[in-house]
Amino acid sequence: MTIVSQQALQMKQVSRGNYLMRNALKHNVIFNEGSKGDAAYILTEGKIEISGVIEGHKKVFAILTPISIFGEMALFLDDGVRTATAIALEDSKVIVVTKDDLEEFMRESPKVIASIITVLVSRLKTTTRKALKVPSIGLGVVRILDLFSTCGKMELKYDATVKTLSDTFLTTPEKIEQYLLGLADQGLLAVGRDQNDIRIIRIRERDMLNAVMQNKF
Structure with missing residues (x-):
């Protein structure tokens, strides 16, 4: 940030x-x-x-x-x-x-989400793999996407998003893509291209976290 x-x-x-x-x-x-x-x-x-x-x-x-x-x-x-x-x-x-505090502020100032993600990536890159163990990478991916959707950011560049998430969770881009494909199979997001033929992710569900938990992703 x-x-x-x-x-x-x-x-x-x-x-x-x-x-x-x-x-x-x-x-x-x-x-x-x-x-x-x-x-x-x-x-x-x-x-x-x-x-x-x-x-x-x-x-x-x-x-x-x-x-x-x-x-x-x-x-x-x-x-x-x-x-x-x-x-x-x-x-x-x-x-x-x-x-709740953070989400309230970001609803009022959506641009801060990019700064938050930058902080996450920077911090996580400087620590060890042991220090970065998380209970579920898949759930972590969902939470970050849910944060974007909560702030009204429903369209993300595919390549940049995959790279950011793989860097954040110290995993491979292929693994992140597997999680994204799983969300796409549930109809919660779609992968396509914009008017400039750039590959993008479109988030279809504004309350993604709740939807994923109901589907037991």
Whole structure:
């Protein structure tokens, strides 16, 4: 997410009282690896260390400074646990962001979705495969597509979408295409070409997540 977008998010939502601003003193743990994830955080002041345990040893994945979003995978995946630990390296302030908070903001400002996905891809590329284990890649794909449809973005470029999703979930483009074909078979999306003969994905179902869960995808 760009600094401008995150500042807009912070100022708009905090001023309306929708977000909880949390103080984290130096050495405070924001969340632990293995704990249940139910919110993301926006760092507005201070410094946060993101780390995990790899083969019995601590591995630092990132040192975050304002303005940064972290813990964001909790907003996209069901039944997931935290894949890293977040600790304040100095006195810090963070905004607690629930999935409902994020979706409400994006309904009002659909353009922010592209920035959110950029953050996801950038963050995930810098961590290890172990730290990126998710309960279901298929469900993760559905959640991201559902986020697009919720914001009214019903048409996506095929090649770019496949590449972004494969990079995000550290899997092959072929595997992502299998999931997309499964959704197409259910009639939830269609693959075609636009007026410029560019291959695209058309999302047919605005409440894709609910539709997929009903079909037990």
